[in-house]
Amino acid sequence: MKSLIAQSHSLSDPAVQLDVINNHNEKVKSLDKFENKLEEIGLLPLKPTGIEIFQINVGYMCNMTCKHCHVDAGPDRKEIMTKETLQYCLDALKGTDIETVDLTGGAPEMNPHFRWFVDEVSKLGKHIIVRSNLTILDTRKFENLPQFMADHGVEITCSLPFYSKRRTDIQRGEGTYDKSMKVLKMLNKIGYGKEDSGLQLNLVYNPVGAFLPGDQESLKKQYKERLWKDQDIVFNDLFTITNLPISRYLNFLMQSGNLEEYMEKLINAFNPSAAKGVMCRNTISIGWDGSLYDCDFNQMLQMKTNHGAPDHIKDWNLEKLNNREIVTDQHCFGCTAGAGSSCGGAVT
Amino acid sequence: MDKTYYNPEDLKKFENVTDFQEKLGKKFFDYYGSVFEEGALTAREKSLIALAVAHAVQCPYCIDAYTEDTLEKGCSEEQMMEAVHVATAIRGGASLVHSVQMINKVDKLSM
Numbered sequence: 455m456k457s458l459i460a461q462s463h464s465l466s467d468p469a470v471q472l473d474v475i476n477n478h479n480e481k482v483k484s485l486d487k488f489e490n491k492l493e494e495i496g497l498l499p500l501k502p503t504g505i506e507i508f509q510i511n512v513g514y515m516c517n518m519t520c521k522h523c524h525v526d527a528g529p530d531r532k533e534i535m536t537k538e539t540l541q542y543c544l545d546a547l548k549g550t551d552i553e554t555v556d557l558t559g560g561a562p563e564m565n566p567h568f569r570w571f572v573d574e575v576s577k578l579g580k581h582i583i584v585r586s587n588l589t590i591l592d593t594r595k596f597e598n599l600p601q602f603m604a605d606h607g608v609e610i611t612c613s614l615p616f617y618s619k620r621r622t623d624i625q626r627g628e629g630t631y632d633k634s635m636k637v638l639k640m641l642n643k644i645g646y647g648k649e650d651s652g653l654q655l656n657l658v659y660n661p662v663g664a665f666l667p668g669d670q671e672s673l674k675k676q677y678k679e680r681l682w683k684d685q686d687i688v689f690n691d692l693f694t695i696t697n698l699p700i701s702r703y704l705n706f707l708m709q710s711g712n713l714e715e716y717m718e719k720l721i722n723a724f725n726p727s728a729a730k731g732v733m734c735r736n737t738i739s740i741g742w743d744g745s746l747y748d749c750d751f752n753q754m755l756q757m758k759t760n761h762g763a764p765d766h767i768k769d770w771n772l773e774k775l776n777n778r779e780i781v782t783d784q785h786c787f788g789c790t791a792g793a794g795s796s797c798g799g800a801v802t
Numbered sequence: 803m804d805k806t807y808y809n810p811e812d813l814k815k816f817e818n819v820t821d822f823q824e825k826l827g828k829k830f831f832d833y834y835g836s837v838f839e840e841g842a843l844t845a846r847e848k849s850l851i852a853l854a855v856a857h858a859v860q861c862p863y864c865i866d867a868y869t870e871d872t873l874e875k876g877c878s879e880e881q882m883m884e885a886v887h888v889a890t891a892i893r894g895g896a897s898l899v900h901s902v903q904m905i906n907k908v909d910k911l912s913m
Contacts, residue, residue, distance in 0.1 A: 616876075616878075617876075617878075618878050618880075620878075620879065621878070621879075659876075661873070661874070663873065665870050665873050665874050666874055667874065668846075668874040668875040668876055669845070669875070672844070672845070672846060672875065672876065673876045676846075676876045
């Protein structure tokens with residue numbers, strides 16, 4: 455499967471995506487606006503609580519082309535963060551007490567400077583999270599990467615949209631489940647996911663379809679039971695993430711005739727407590743070219759940090775960024791529905 | 803829209819049944835909410851029971867609602883279909899068990 459951009463698909467254009475989720479038809483146009491909801495609960499303008507997570511998207515290249523991917527990542531994407539831009543990130547981090555560096559992609563492991571960068575961030579004493587698709591670690595080129603990550607105390611957060619083969623493979627491609635099981639077993643073998651090993655292994659659940667995630671604790675329990683019973687696999691935590699209506703998932707919603715209902719569902723499930731805890735309030739997202747965003751979703755919609763805050767890592771200014779106004783649009787309802795959603799799962 | 807007795811949009815208007823009888827309607831929805839809370843059974847187990855019952859009573863609204871609810875609660879397709887088979891077995895069994903009465907009657911009438 456090719457990325458939307460390689461297909462020259464209209465939905466590869468962020469402006470078209472924003473137009474669709476705001477104006478697709480009269481029904482969509484009539485739905486409540488995110489800004490109005492924030493205003494009702496006294497959160498407009500949305501301000502950060504202080505940056506705690508420095509999330510770097512080191513490139514959109516990926517060995518997979520998942521149907522729901524908000525990045526539109528795939529083997530045909532060539533956008534990769536250069537060593538120079540990674541150095542800007544290190545320079546920015548040096549002067550801060552930001553504790554967590556979160557590496558995402560694409561498949562972040564595919565950035566040619568990945569090991570060097572992890573090494574450098576580790577020297578700064580920062581906690582590192584790598585968002586892995588698992589299957590990349592089942593290739594010869596990357597087979598010794600898990601031990602490298604273990605040696606650096608890297609937390610691995612990986613995608614597993616369901617505990618069954620059928621649903622996992624529908625979303626992520628035939629054979630994904632079996633490869634994922636193989637890699638999870640290998641990670642367990644070197645200590646990941648095991649109590650007291652200090653090597654944190656988290657799984658990410660996201661709905662395979664046009665529905666919202668259920669209760670995170672209940673799903674974690676089900677995953678723990680099923681993966682242990684069926685595969686002898688252990689892990690530490692499970693994060694439920696709501697699919698946001700952008701990019702390939704938006705394409706799915708349109709093709710399946712679910713767009714209006716899904717938007718309505720997100721909006722009806724708006725939860726003020728979740729809005730208070732949205733991840734953009736404690737996160738900054740850095741794009742492959744060094745541009746700054748409020749989150750990885752805004753990055754894919756090319757909605758840079760705004761309102762006087764710097765919008766490139768070269769112009770890093772923590773004080774200004776901590777006092778910025780967060781840029782929002784209709785897709786943000788995805789993070790405020792139900793128990794809320796973030797890169798660390800539910801927020802309430 | 804084609805004229806039909808069942809319109810999926812009507813499910814969203816369910817709460818409007820209180821318009822004609824507020825007291826009883828409200829009591830029903832309060833009760834309904836309590837029934838589906840976590841209890842001796844988990845919310846997930848209750849959702850699977852509801853899905854099975856939805857098929858037994860052949861309610862299209864309930865089938866839509868509890869298909870989505872069971873998906874959200876992490877049920878697999880196999881679990882959902884097995885729940886429907888439970889409803890089917892009880893419905894089919896309810897017919898079949900009456901054949902004992904038929905057999906009794908045959909015995910009584912036959913030489």
